[in-house]
Amino acid sequence: MDQPVAEIGVTESGFCIGAYRSASAPFWMSDRCDVYKGVGPNNQRVLIKRLNKEAAADAEVIAAFRAEADALKSVSSFPVASVPEYIDFIEDGGDVALIQELIDGKPLTTPHRGENFARLRPYEVRRFLDQMLQTLREVHRLGYVHNDIKPVNILCRPNDALRPYTLVDFQNTERRGAAGRYQESRAEAVGAGVAASNHPFVESSAAVAYRAPERDGGAHGYYCSDIYSLGVLAIQLLTGAELHELSWNEHGHITLPLYPFAKDPILERVLMTMTGHSPIQRYQDVDEVLAALVQHRSGEILDKPVEKPQTARTIIAAVALIIFLIAGFFAWKSAAAQYCRQSIDCQSR
Ligand SMILES: Nc1ncnc2c1ncn2[C@@H]1O[C@H](COP(=O)(O)OP(=O)(O)O)[C@@H](O)[C@H]1O
Numbered sequence: 001m002d003q004p005v006a007e008i009g010v011t012e013s014g015f016c017i018g019a020y021r022s023a024s025a026p027f028w029m030s031d032r033c034d035v036y037k038g039v040g041p042n043n044q045r046v047l048i049k050r051l052n053k054e055a056a057a058d059a060e061v062i063a064a065f066r067a068e069a070d071a072l073k074s075v076s077s078f079p080v081a082s083v084p085e086y087i088d089f090i091e092d093g094g095d096v097a098l099i100q101e102l103i104d105g106k107p108l109t110t111p112h113r114g115e116n117f118a119r120l121r122p123y124e125v126r127r128f129l130d131q132m133l134q135t136l137r138e139v140h141r142l143g144y145v146h147n148d149i150k151p152v153n154i155l156c157r158p159n160d161a162l163r164p165y166t167l168v169d170f171q172n173t174e175r176r177g178a179a180g181r182y183q184e185s186r187a188e189a190v191g192a193g194v195a196a197s198n199h200p201f202v203e204s205s206a207a208v209a210y211r212a213p214e215r216d217g218g219a220h221g222y223y224c225s226d227i228y229s230l231g232v233l234a235i236q237l238l239t240g241a242e243l244h245e246l247s248w249n250e251h252g253h254i255t256l257p258l259y260p261f262a263k264d265p266i267l268e269r270v271l272m273t274m275t276g277h278s279p280i281q282r283y284q285d286v287d288e289v290l291a292a293l294v295q296h297r298s299g300e301i302l303d304k305p306v307e308k309p310q311t312a313r314t315i316i317a318a319v320a321l322i323i324f325l326i327a328g329f330f331a332w333k334s335a336a337a338q339y340c341r342q343s344i345d346c347q348s349r
Pocket residue numbers: 002028029030033035047049084100101102103104105107152153155168169170171
């Protein structure tokens with residue numbers, strides 16, 4: 001079970017691995033890894049993610065850990081991707097560790113941990129989405145599905161205007177390539193396209209709640225599965241809703257709980273499409289989501305009658321009036337000519 005060490009109460013004296021030294025007791029432990037703050041050459045502050053003794057004795061686990069490091073290395077080479085910088089992967093005697101940039105932020109809080117989500121305004125949620133979507137675009141472009149988008153894996157630095165959110169933890173990332181596109185690999189989907197049901201999230205299994213339904217039973221993820229997880233999280237940020245308050249309606253969309261802020265119906269619509277119960281209902285790639293957000297922002301709202309602008313109506317009325325006046329003028333002119341002709345005829349008789 002993953003948990004921050006503050007909740008476990010573990011302390012440990014420092015250690016060195018390669019050119020890096022731990023500067024704290026582990027602040028996070030899972031069944032596989034211990035995570036430390038550390039320092040490198042030139043006092044560079046780093047994060048050391050080290051396999052525990054049992055995991056470091058298992059060749060399969062080491063191979064998976066190396067794959068995690070490779071994924072981070074590839075993604076972090078794109079400056080637009082907001083992920084920690086990859087620094088090193090070290091196998092030193094029985095020790096195996098991934099060294100990465102230490103992000104000076106806090107994980108997004110979640111209601112189920114007994115805290116309230118810092119509920120964001122719609123434009124702030126758009127900013128969050130924008131940054132995470134740009135990041136996911138690079139992840140997906142490399143053929144990876146992240147597979148573990150949830151609050152503890154997104155670090156937040158609210159005062160950093162350029163990069164307020166950082167996506168971490170590539171442990172569950174899979175290299176899927178073309179098979180990651182749902183439409184192209186529908187046949188192998190397990191549980192995909194299942195009928196929509198009122199299927200409330202279970203509060204105690206938070207990680208499962210962010211996981212797309214088609215991944216039930218340990219099935220592979222798709223690019224649109226990451227889009228789903230990000231959508232659930234964004235809905236929570238927007239509404240402050242706890243996981244158990246979210247449920248699908250009969251159309252396969254999460255119904256948004258009411259909230260008191262000024263609404264952004266376009267954003268809500270995008271979020272509902274991101275979190276469709278069946279992958280077919282969702283955007284298939286990040287570019288589609290970004291396009292929908294930008295397109296809608298410029299005023300195009302699908303399914304709503306397009307209102308004719310006021311100026312167009314005024315111009316149409318003015319043209320109609322001019323035509324009416326011209327027609328009236330000619331009618332009057334021909335009537336007058338007729339009258340004149342008649343009076344000339346009278347006089348000549
Ligand atoms: N580069 C980083 N800088 C700062 N904190 C990090 C960084 N990477 C991860 N963390 C924090 O440590 C926790 C555990 O790291 P993570 O890679 O998610 O381990 P695990 O694979 O065990 O979930 C994360 O949830 C996050 O809060």
